[in-house]
Amino acid sequence: MNYRAWQLKNADTAGESALLAAGYGPLLARVLACRGIAQPQAAAALLEEEPPLSDPFLLKDMDEAVARIQQAIENGETIVIFGDYDVDGVSATAILYECLTNLGAQVRCKLPTREGGGYGLNRETLQKLADKGYKLIVTVDNGISAIEEADLAAELGIELVITDHHLPAQQLPKAVAVVDPKREDDTSPFKDLCGAGVAFKLCAALEGCEDPAELLEPFGELAALGTIADVMPLVGENRTIVKEGLATLQDTLRPGLQALLENAGYAGRPVTAETVSYGLAPRLNAAGRMDTAAVALKLLLCENEEQAAGIAARLSEINTSRQQAEQQIAAAALEKLSADPARVLDRVIVVSGEGWHPGVIGIVATRLMEKYGRPSIVISTENGEGRGSGRAPTSFNLHAALCACAPLLLRFGGHSAAAGLTIEEEKIGAFRKAINDWAAKEYPVPKPLPLKLDAVADIAELTVPTVQELSRLAPFGSGNPVPVFLLQNAAVDGIWPLGSEGRHCRIRLRQGGAACFVSLFGTAPDDLPYRMGTAVDAAVEVSIFQGRGGPMVSCHCCAMRPAGLGNAPAEQAARFDAFLSGTALPDDERLACLPTRADTAAVYRMVRTGNVFADDLQPLFATAGPENTGKTLASLTALEQLGLIERRGSRYQPVEVTGKKDLSSAPVLRRLAEGEG
Structure with missing residues (x-):
């Protein structure tokens, strides 16, 4: 069970009042104040000014990088650009390729494949490039961890200029230049550039621009693609790059991007960061996931409209294949977990399958993490x-x-939120046990995932002008998320199916005389546990869409729960899950989960009404009392263990049995009573 802890930012009424007095609307003023921008001058700086782009030569080793590349151009050497197979790496490759060819360089591009060598420089590629006589490689969006590969390159007579944005280890690779804003000895002012952003800065240095912003017109849209797709914080210099890049993309002159916008259904529509995140980036990324990233690079560099249309269509086909593979693998993974429910209680979910496409298993891992609220590894x-x-x-x-499981792994890498690994198939079972044993020691009671909310809003405040004004905060993304508002104590006033197959909901919420429609995706009306008249709290994102009668407010419901429920149930549910996983709870917490016969009987009566929904038990928690969530979950578990209830579809239903069942014989109740881990 994955119940999120709603985290509402602290209100700043004084700051909000100051911003209202300065002429900002109520929603924008409230969001700005809650995000710590409480002074009118600071608000104006954020909304009306663009942070300047810093001098590229402030980046460590930029002088050396420029000198070596200029030497290659003067001597007629061929420069090999070595990129990556994601959108950032492909965009960075395209930026540097166009810049170098404009400067008269002889250039070749090399992109890795997931199937052949994987991420970054590798020995086989270096040997092939050396055999062809190439003497200079410039990496983009990779190279900072290529310690051994850099040594090999030197042995083969190849010089390296490394440009990257990933966090380096203590040792840097041996190269003519290592340009990375995250180097410990780098003193440049902005550290959150993506690979394409660093490539953009290299081009500004090569072009001798006094102000890097001079290159935003030719390269800004490509740098914006990489920045958004790589989920970089949209603050500081990134805000300028993305804002200007999106403006260029809106009326792009690049045939490849024109064709991609057309194929994705965005032609003639406003181009936003969301356009890139949900429309363009998945198609460009699909090439590197399912085929070869060279297809995506070819599109970005294409100068022929007819050719571009064909490549864009091909990318859409590849993306469709990616979606199908993702759905099939996700379904197979969920089926494996359903067949062995104990695995869902693992602190780290590990699931494997034969022949699953390696290009999409990361996406499936994300889906499992979001569904179950715990780390997930798909193999x-x-x-x-x-x-x-x-x-x-x-x-x-x-x-x-x-790292704790390293002896069981052939290779691994990554960071705290995402990682990759290679393992012998016969060791997967041992790995699952080892990583869960480690997690049990380090994270005995996992925290519920957070749902971050900006501010409370009344439905009456959600007008077209106030919602339109929020667009001044754009571009939205990492570091500058779309505002999420809390609608408190709103009554469910209407429920309709949404979508061609009715798998989603359109819900009318009412506060007094004001009402709004919210869209709740992934839940059909019959599976919605909130009935007409129910008072709920709803977390919503708001936007404007063009209806038949003009602009209208659209609300997307991120989450819903009974009004006033609070976070206690989410925290107690996390503790109870930990107990089921084997964690020994302190006596007071353990006994707080032990229900009486009357508690369990009350839960059973609720199940008999047919209104206990397995995927959202929050209405049941509210009825039983939020403080009794542990007892409620223990009662449900006991009833299920004894065969008195079962899940049918989205609901728990009673099972007709003959004879009496001894409630105290339920394993979960015995463990709670006896204090077993």
């Missing part, structure tokens, strides 16, 4: 070897977990 096996990809919430350090 594809083939010929006795498994390649895995893992995702973890911010409260869990996945990289540290893999």
Whole structure:
């Protein structure tokens, strides 16, 4: 069970009042104040000014990088750009390729593949490039961890200029230049550039621009693609790059991007960061996931409209294949977990399958993490070897977990939130046990995933002008999320199916005389546990869409729960899950989960009404009392263990049995009573 802890920012009424007095609307003023921008001058600086782009030569080793590349151009050497297979790496490659060719350089591009060598420089590629006589490689979006590969390059007579944005280890690779804003000795003012952003700065240095912003017109849209797709914080210089890049993308002159916008259904529509995140980036990324990233690079560099249309169509086909593979693997993973429910109680979910496409297992791991609220690792096996990809919430350090299991792994890498691994298939079972044993010691009671909310809003405040004004905060993304508002104590006033198959809900919420429609995706009306007249709290994102009668407010419901429920149930549910996983709770917490016969009987009566929904027990928690969530979950578990109830579809239903059942014989109640871990 994955119940989120709602985290509402502290209100700043004084700051909000100051911003209202300065002419800002109520919603914008409230969001700004809650985000710590409480002074009108600071608000104006954020909304009306663009942070300047710093001098590229402030980046450590930029002088050396420029000097070596200029020498290559003057001597007619061929420069090999070595990129990556994701959108950031492809965009960075395209930026540097166009810049160098404009400067008269002889250039070749090389992108790795997931199937052949994987991420970054590798020995086989270096040997092939050396055999062809190439003497200079410039990396983009990779290279900072290529310690051994850099040594080999030197042995082969190849010089390296490394440009990257990933966190370096203590030792840097040996190269002519290592340009990375995250170097410990780098004193440049902005550290959150993506790979394409660093490539953009290199181009500004090569072009001799007094102000890097001079290159935003030719390269800004490509740098924006990489920045958004790589989920970099949209603050500081990134805000300028993305804002200007999106403006250029809106009326792009690049045939490839024109074709991609057309194919994705965004032609003629406002281009936002969401356009890139949900429309363009998945198609460009699909090439590197399912085929070769060279297809995406070819599109970005394409100058022929007819050719571009064909490549864009091909990318959409690849993306459709990616979606199908993702759905099939997700379904297979969920089926495996359903067949062995104990695995869902693991602190770290580990699931594997033969022949699962390695290009999409990371996406499936994300879906499992979001569904179950815990770290998830998905492994594809083939010929006795498994390649895995893992995702973890911010409260869990996945990289540290893999380090603890290193003896069982052939290779691994990544960071706290995402990581990859290679393992012998026969060791997957031992790995699952080892990583869960480690997690049990380091994270005995996992924290519920957070749902961050900006401010409370009344439905009456959600007008077209106030919601339109929020767009001044854009571009939205990491570091500058879309505002989420809390609608408190709103009555469910209407429920309709949404979508061609009715798998979603359109709900009318009412506060007094004001009402709004919210869309809740992934829940059909029959599976919604909130009936007409129910008072709920709803977390919503708001936007404007063009209706038949003009602009209208659209509300997307991120989450819903009974009014006033609070976070106690989410915290108690996390503790109870930990108990089921084997954690020995302190006596007071353990006994707080032990229900009386009357508690369990009350839960059973609720099940008999047919209104206990397995995927959202929050209405049941509210009825039983939020403070009794542990007892409620223990009662449900006991009834299920004794065969008195079962899940049918989305609901728990009673099972007709003959004879009496001894409630105290339920394993969960025995453990709670006796204090077993």
